[in-house]
Amino acid sequence: MHELSLASAIVDTVERHAEGRPVRAISLRVGALRQVVPESLEFYVEIVGRDTVCEGARLELEVVPALLACCGVEWEPPSFRCPRCGGGGKVVAGDEFMVESIDVGGRSTEPNRPKEDAACIART
Template structure:
C-alpha cells in the first residue's frame, strides 16, 4: 500500500548517494514493527526504478526482530508474532522497544562498470 511512496523515498536517497554511479544492490534494514511487506516493497521497487538510472538495481532486505526492555526488571524479551508490550520475565507493561523499529538504507553496492 504505502510501499510505493516508500520506494519513492528510497529512490531519492539512493540517487543522491550514488551520485551518478550505477547501483547494483540497495541494502535496507527493516524492523519487525515496521509495516512493510517485503515482497511488496521489492515489487514496488521494480516499478519505481523502471526507466530510471536505478533500473535493474535490487533491494536486499535485512529483517530485525523486535525486542523490548523492561523498565521494572531490566529484562529483555523478543516479541513474537504479535507485538504484545509486556515483559516476558515479570509481565510488567512498563517496557520500551529497543529493536524492531528500524527502517533505513544501510549501504549501496555499486555495479561493475
C-alpha cells in the first residue's frame, strides 16, 4: 500500500515536468531507509500511470544504501545508535526519494514497444 501512494506521487511529479510528452523512462533515486519494495513500486507506477504520459514508462530505480555518521565514524543500519557515544547518528545517505530525470525522447504513441518491433518498422 505504501508503494501505491508513492507511485501516485511519482506520476504526479513526472506529469508536471513532461509537459504532455509521452515518457519513456523515469529515473528515480530511492534511499534504503524509505522501505520501498522496488518490484511493488514498478507494479504500481504501471497501474497508476495508465492513461497518463507515464503509460508504459520504464522505471530506472537506483537504491541508495543507508549511511549514518556521528563522532567521526560512519556505519550502516540496522542500528542508528553511534558506536562511540551511543547517541543518534545523522543520516548521511539513504533518506532520498527523488525523481532525477525523465526521458521524453523519441517514443511513439504506443507504449512499451519491444526493440525488435521498432527495428522492423525502421526497415519497412
